[in-house]
Amino acid sequence: MEDTPETTITTIKVGEGAKGEVIYFPDAEVLTYRKEKGSGTCYYPLTVYCPKCSRTHEYNPKFKEWRPRWLIDKEDYYFNISYAKDLGGEIYPRCNKCGFDLRKDYQYGHQEEVEKVIKEEYHISISSAKYENGFFVLPLESFKKGVREAYSKKANLLISINNSTYKLGWKVYSNPDNIISKDNHIYLRRTLWSQA
Numbered sequence: 001m002e003d004t005p006e007t008t009i010t011t012i013k014v015g016e017g018a019k020g021e022v023i024y025f026p027d028a029e030v031l032t033y034r035k036e037k038g039s040g041t042c043y044y045p046l047t048v049y050c051p052k053c054s055r056t057h058e059y060n061p062k063f064k065e066w067r068p069r070w071l072i073d074k075e076d077y078y079f080n081i082s083y084a085k086d087l088g089g090e091i092y093p094r095c096n097k098c099g100f101d102l103r104k105d106y107q108y109g110h111q112e113e114v115e116k117v118i119k120e121e122y123h124i125s126i127s128s129a130k131y132e133n134g135f136f137v138l139p140l141e142s143f144k145k146g147v148r149e150a151y152s153k154k155a156n157l158l159i160s161i162n163n164s165t166y167k168l169g170w171k172v173y174s175n176p177d178n179i180i181s182k183d184n185h186i187y188l189r190r191t192l193w194s195q196a
Ligand SMILES: [Zn+2]
Pocket: 050, 051, 052, 053, 054, 078, 095, 096, 097, 098, 099, 100
């Protein structure tokens, strides 16, 4: 009777390596390559990535459009893609996180994202505002400082009174008819403001 050789069968899945019985995951595939760009380093993809889950574009408030970011980091790409079958039986690449169908073009610049960017970048807060007889009253210096910052960006001015936030649009505060200056304070009618 022959000796049975001691054999162990190790199952290896695609993408795994094996050393004896130990299954190990090889170093992550190289998914990007780097290139110096100006004063920084930009990473470019070598394989498909999810455009929706990756941070490759940003809203440019100046040009009012979505543009590729100047520098993109490795971590900005989301490469976790698998293949799925659609109803017609066709195999297609799909994002494992958000389910985006990579056969489609991704439209950057959804309105709610634009609004979020505008909200974050385009509001200048002015402190020490108070309400008085139908007017919101702001210290002159704070108002001047806020407007200096906000004016060229056409940003809204924001004030907070009793835990409510109110905003004033550029069109309103850039119109001198709306502004009353008195005793080192600026008076703006309550009705000119909207709740933010
Ligand atoms: Zn995704």
